[in-house]
Amino acid sequence: MYEAQRALASPVRNPRMATVIGRLLGAAFLICFGTGLYSHFLQEPLDGMRFATRPEFLYQVTQGTHIIAGIACFPLLLAKLYIVFPELFSFPPVRGLVHLVERASIALFVGASMVQITIGLLNTYQWYPWPFPFRQVHFALGWILIGLLIIHIGVKLPVIARYWNTAPTEADNDHLVDAVSADRAENAEAVRLWGETRPGGMTGRVLNFIDNTPRTASRLSRRGFLTTVGVATTAVVGLTAGQTFTPLNTVNLFGPRKKGVGPQGVPVNRTSEQAKVAESAMAAGWTLTVAVSGTERAFTRAELLALPQTAVTLPIACVEGWSQMAHWRGVRLRDLADLMNADPSTSFRLISLEERGSFSKTQMGREYVRDPLTLVALELNGETLDLEHGYPARMIAPGRPGVLQTKWLRRIEAIES
Amino acid sequence: MRADANGTGDEAAGVRVGVTGVPGVRGDRGAAGHAAPGSRSTEGVGTGLNSPPAGIAASTSRRMRSIRLVLVGGGVLLLAWGVFEMFDSVRLSRLPGVALWIAAAIVLHDAILSPIVFALGIALRRAGRRVSGTVIAIVQGGILVGSIVSLIAVPTIVAKNFAPPNPTVLPLNYGLNLGIFWLVLAALTVGLSVWAFVRARHPVTVFPDDSGH
Numbered sequence: 001m002y003e004a005q006r007a008l009a010s011p012v013r014n015p016r017m018a019t020v021i022g023r024l025l026g027a028a029f030l031i032c033f034g035t036g037l038y039s040h041f042l043q044e045p046l047d048g049m050r051f052a053t054r055p056e057f058l059y060q061v062t063q064g065t066h067i068i069a070g071i072a073c074f075p076l077l078l079a080k081l082y083i084v085f086p087e088l089f090s091f092p093p094v095r096g097l098v099h100l101v102e103r104a105s106i107a108l109f110v111g112a113s114m115v116q117i118t119i120g121l122l123n124t125y126q127w128y129p130w131p132f133p134f135r136q137v138h139f140a141l142g143w144i145l146i147g148l149l150i151i152h153i154g155v156k157l158p159v160i161a162r163y164w165n166t167a168p169t170e171a172d173n174d175h176l177v178d179a180v181s182a183d184r185a186e187n188a189e190a191v192r193l194w195g196e197t198r199p200g201g202m203t204g205r206v207l208n209f210i211d212n213t214p215r216t217a218s219r220l221s222r223r224g225f226l227t228t229v230g231v232a233t234t235a236v237v238g239l240t241a242g243q244t245f246t247p248l249n250t251v252n253l254f255g256p257r258k259k260g261v262g263p264q265g266v267p268v269n270r271t272s273e274q275a276k277v278a279e280s281a282m283a284a285g286w287t288l289t290v291a292v293s294g295t296e297r298a299f300t301r302a303e304l305l306a307l308p309q310t311a312v313t314l315p316i317a318c319v320e321g322w323s324q325m326a327h328w329r330g331v332r333l334r335d336l337a338d339l340m341n342a343d344p345s346t347s348f349r350l351i352s353l354e355e356r357g358s359f360s361k362t363q364m365g366r367e368y369v370r371d372p373l374t375l376v377a378l379e380l381n382g383e384t385l386d387l388e389h390g391y392p393a394r395m396i397a398p399g400r401p402g403v404l405q406t407k408w409l410r411r412i413e414a415i416e417s
Numbered sequence: 418m419r420a421d422a423n424g425t426g427d428e429a430a431g432v433r434v435g436v437t438g439v440p441g442v443r444g445d446r447g448a449a450g451h452a453a454p455g456s457r458s459t460e461g462v463g464t465g466l467n468s469p470p471a472g473i474a475a476s477t478s479r480r481m482r483s484i485r486l487v488l489v490g491g492g493v494l495l496l497a498w499g500v501f502e503m504f505d506s507v508r509l510s511r512l513p514g515v516a517l518w519i520a521a522a523i524v525l526h527d528a529i530l531s532p533i534v535f536a537l538g539i540a541l542r543r544a545g546r547r548v549s550g551t552v553i554a555i556v557q558g559g560i561l562v563g564s565i566v567s568l569i570a571v572p573t574i575v576a577k578n579f580a581p582p583n584p585t586v587l588p589l590n591y592g593l594n595l596g597i598f599w600l601v602l603a604a605l606t607v608g609l610s611v612w613a614f615v616r617a618r619h620p621v622t623v624f625p626d627d628s629g630h
Contacts, residue, residue, distance in 0.1 A: 008535065075565050078530075085531055111519035114526060119518075121569070125587050127576040131514035136506040143499030147492045154488025158481060213542050216550040224554030231558065232565040239566065239598070253594040254570045256587050267585035274582060388583075 001091035003203075007210045008086040011218035012225040018083045019163040021229065022156075025076040026149060028069045029113075033146045035066035039319060040139060042401055045365065053371045056398035060317035063401065064244035067124060067321025068237055073117045075232040079225070081110065102155060109148040116141045124320045125256035243322040257322035263386040266316060266324045269402055272387050275354040277408045286392050288376070291413035292340040301392045304378060307331045307339075312373045318402035328396045330377035334370055336412070344370055346414045350395055353408040362404050363415065368397045376409065534561075549617040552610045559606030563599055570595045 039062065041049060052058060087106075094100045116138065123134050153160065216224070242252025242259070249259050257267045272278045280286070287298035310332050317323035337346070347366045354360040368374050374397040378385055385391045390407030397405065507515070538557065545553040573591040581587045 071569065074568060078565065081526060082531070082534065085527075088527055107523060108519065110526065111523040114522035115515075115518045118522070122572060122576070125573060125576050126582050127572070127579065130518060132507060132511040132518075137503070137511075137515055140499050140503035140506060143502055144496055145499075147494070147496030147499055149492070150495060151489050151492030154485045154492060157485050157488065161481070210539060213539050214546055216542065216553055220550045220554055224558055228558035228561050232562045235562055235566050236569050240569065253589070253598060254566070254573060254591060255589075256573060257585065258588050261588045262585040267588075268583050271583045 001089045001093075003207055004089040005086045005091075007207060008089070011216075011221040013083050013086055015159050016163040016166055017222065017225070018080065019160050020226075021076060021080045021083060022160070025073065025080050026153070028073050028076060029145060029149055031069040032066055032073070033142055035062045035069070036139075036142050038062050039066065039401060043319075043404065045363075050365055050367050051399065053367055053373070053398045056373060057315050057317070057323075058399040059401055060244060060315045060323040063317055063319060064241070064321055064323060067120075067244070068241050070117055070120045071236050071240055072233050073113075074121075074236060075229055077113055077117065079229045105148060105151060109145070109152060112141055112145055112148070116145055124322075126320070244317070246325075255322070256320070259324055262324075263388045264326075264381045264383055266326050266380065266389060267318075267322060268388045269318055269320070270357070270407070272408070275352070275357060275360075275408065277353040278387065280353045280410075281387060281391055281408045288393055288409055289411045289413075290336055290340055291411065292337070292342040292346070293414065293416060295340060297340065301378065304331050304376065304393065308335060309378075310372075310375060312375060312396070314373060314396055314398055316396070316402050316405060327381050328375055328377040329379040330375040330393065330396075332372060333364075333368075333374045333376055333395070333397075333412075334372065336376065337369060337414075340414075342414050346416070349413050349415050350404075350406040350409065351411040351413070352406050353410045359403045359406070362406055364395070364397065364400075364404070368400065371398060373398045376412075548614060551613040551617065555606060555609045555613055559602055559609075563602050566598060566602075567595065570598070 039059075042051060042059070045051075055061075090103075094103065119130060119134060119138060122128065123138070128134055215221075236254075238248060239251055239253045240255040242248035242250070243255035243257040246259065252258060262268050272281060287300050288304065289296055289298045308331070309329055311327065311329045313325065313327050315323045315325045333348070337344075337348070345366055346369070348364045348369050350362050350364055352360045364374075374395070376393050377390070377396045378393055380386065380389050385394065390405075390409070393409045394407040395405050395409065503512070503515070537560065541553055541557055541560075545556070570591055573587055573589075574595070577587045577591060
């Protein structure tokens with residue numbers, strides 16, 4: 001263990017560096033947690049929860065940030081783990097119950113973090129090669145990780161406080177390795193534990209080989225490390241964020257979505273085939289039923305088109321982090337509700353032609369129902385709504401996740417309290 | 418939890434990166450560390466890692482201790498809520514899968530990824546015996562940046578083979594893009610290395626006059 005730590009010692013592996021990278025990673029975790037919670041509650045609001053409908057690109061920003069921060073966690077987490085890696089070889093491995101609990105919590109923290117960002121990344125392209133449900137596990141792991149993060153900060157607080165502002169000192173510029181090797185013979189405890197000389201045979205030869213490798217100067221080593229982490233983070237974020245952040249669209253090399261790619265220039269999340277609605281949506285007898293306080297009225301598409309039409313420009317923004325600005329035209333939901341004499345304080349339930357699927361029936365709070373930008377959309381980017389975008393009619397509202405912008409509408413009903 | 422000035426380092430707060438993970442080094446610091454002139458940096462690093470200097474520690478230990486207790490207590494509550502969520506919302510038969518993935522992630526990092534990075538560092542420094550450290554750092558950085566971007570990009574290439582749910586998911590030619598990225602990265606790395614190499618050979622002479630203004 002001594003030899004392992006010695007071999008792994010590096011000017012980069014010091015508590016100051018752990019604090020510097022740890023702050024960034026901690027911030028990224030908190031951002032992911034906050035934006036994730038916001039997205040969660042939008043989809044599953046607690047009783048009485050109300051949300052902001054402005055700015056209308058709010059969800060595009062929060063969820064885009066969620067994914068961007070999550071992707072930034074890859075280089076940051078790897079860098080953090082690189083810095084503290086020699087800790088793995090602590091000796092003795094367990095020094096008592098508290099130490100055991102601490103090490104176990106770190107192991108869980110490390111493993112769960114890697115799983116969390118990996119399943120999050122793969123979810124952005126709807127690839128699920130794991131034996132558990134994504135949504136529930138991602139949500140539960142979010143709480144677990146934020147708890148472990150706060151415990152970790154509490155445990156390491158003295159170190160964090162000490163190294164929050166400290167620039168590396170002259171002493172830090174020396175090699176940790178040299179310090180250990182110089183000490184070895186004079187260090188009674190080390191000699192007692194591992195003997196006066198290093199292990200012989202193959203192990204010894206490997207260790208000597210490592211020792212004889214030239215070392216990079218400390219300052220250079222640290223600067224190189226920080227530069228590498230910075231460039232890597234910029235690269236992974238910069239080359240994927242174009243899927244939501246328009247200025248980076250041209251360098252969107254690895255984003256799972258591309259702006260403007262899809263029917264009518266808008267990407268699709270759930271197809272009519274997946275939702276099994278192709279037939280019912282194209283049926284000639286389709287109507288949209290609006291139900292308020294026991295009164296029901298069925299609107300054909302022609303009837304909806306005969307009502308006053310409103311044009312809005314709103315992004316469709318998905319939980320998977322992509323977004324696409326688009327021009328929509330259709331009937332204000334507020335107008336429909338007024339037509340049916342609905343009370344302004346009623347929330348609505350939106351029901352899709354889709355018969356299965358977790359978002360085939362969703363609720364829309366009154367703040368969205370009354371918003372002048374909320375439409376039952378009939379047209380997209382100047383054309384009749386494509387089947388893949390929800391023909392004959394779909395919802396589009398400001399600041400809501402794509403899964404709640406119900407496609408292939410069948411029925412809209414007031415939720416009477 | 419022990420949070421007193423001495424206990425912080427040992428039990429709870431010790432980052433103990435590198436050398437200080439060795440009990441002997443820490444135990445001996447007072448005696449050998451000060452005595453041996455060659456071990457200046459042991460002192461510098463060792464004290465930093467284990468516990469703050471006695472004065473600072475004493476004045477802040479009470480406040481520090483209560484803050485830490487609140488943090489750890491709050492963290493445990495959040496953690497417990499997360500575990501409850503997990504058991505509450507995920508079918509019991511699926512939980513071993515979650516545990517397996519978490520364990521596999523640890524093994525993947527600690528037993529596979531880290532040794533590769535370590536070996537790569539050794540190999541590079543050996544191969545670059547005759548060039549300056551800056552060049553090695555640049556090449557190392559280039560390889561790591563490329564690897565991390567590949568880590569993000571390669572799954573898209575793989576996933577694309579599994580027929581994404583619709584043509585607007587993964588619409589790009591990710592293999593080609595990754596190839597282009599590596600080419601650009603290689604060109605930049607080589608360019609920077611050459612610049613650093615030349616600069617090391619022919620250091621820019623600064624005349625005393627030039628620095629006067």
